[in-house]
Amino acid sequence: MSWLIAFFLMALTAAATIAFWLQETGRNWTESTLIGAGMGVVFSDGFVSIAWHLFMRLFHGAPFHVGDRVEILTDPFQGKKAEVHRLCEGRTSVIVKLFDLDASPIQPYDWAQIRRLDNQTENLTR
Structure with a gap:
């Protein structure tokens, strides 16, 4: 459950940051909010994936090979x-x-x- 909360908070932070940046460039609120939400999910999903693989490598010895x-x-x-x-x-x-x-x-x-x-x-x- 903690990964889900971390993903949500990262997505929300990224979405808000991107939306506010787009608002400053002259886009309307609806457009900047939708683009920010989409980009926030994409960025945080990539970050969580990288963090999970790094965690598995450090603490579980992944990736595994035949014979391990x-x-x-x-x-x-x-x-x-x-x-x-x-x-x-x-x-x-x-x-x-x-x-x-x-x-x-x-x-x-x-x-x-x-x-x-x-x-x-x-x-x-x-």
């Missing part, structure tokens, strides 16, 4: 170790194969639900 060892951070397999089995092209998710279970199920997980382990020692890298 990861720890699952969400239920029902929270705390279990797994290996990246396949990448989901065009999405920020991977298919992992669990180590600890006999019938090693293959599960899809988003980058926010897993964290990379060091391949040598199996300790968390961050």
Whole structure:
């Protein structure tokens, strides 16, 4: 929910800034408000996307590659170790194969639900 609030506040700030700037250049209020709202959403969406990918890289070890060892951070397999089995092209998710279970199920997980382990020692890298 905090990302949604951050996105809304950035979009609102960018929209107001652009709208006031357009108002100073001689556009009417309706036109400057609509253009400001559209540009505010575009700018804040780009910023949130960049910030999210940077956060995933710093704290979860993303982007992941086939063969990476990861720890699952969400239920029902929270705390279990797994290996990246396949990448989901065009999405920020991977298919992992669990180590600890006999019938090693293959599960899809988003980058926010897993964290990379060091391949040598199996300790968390961050």
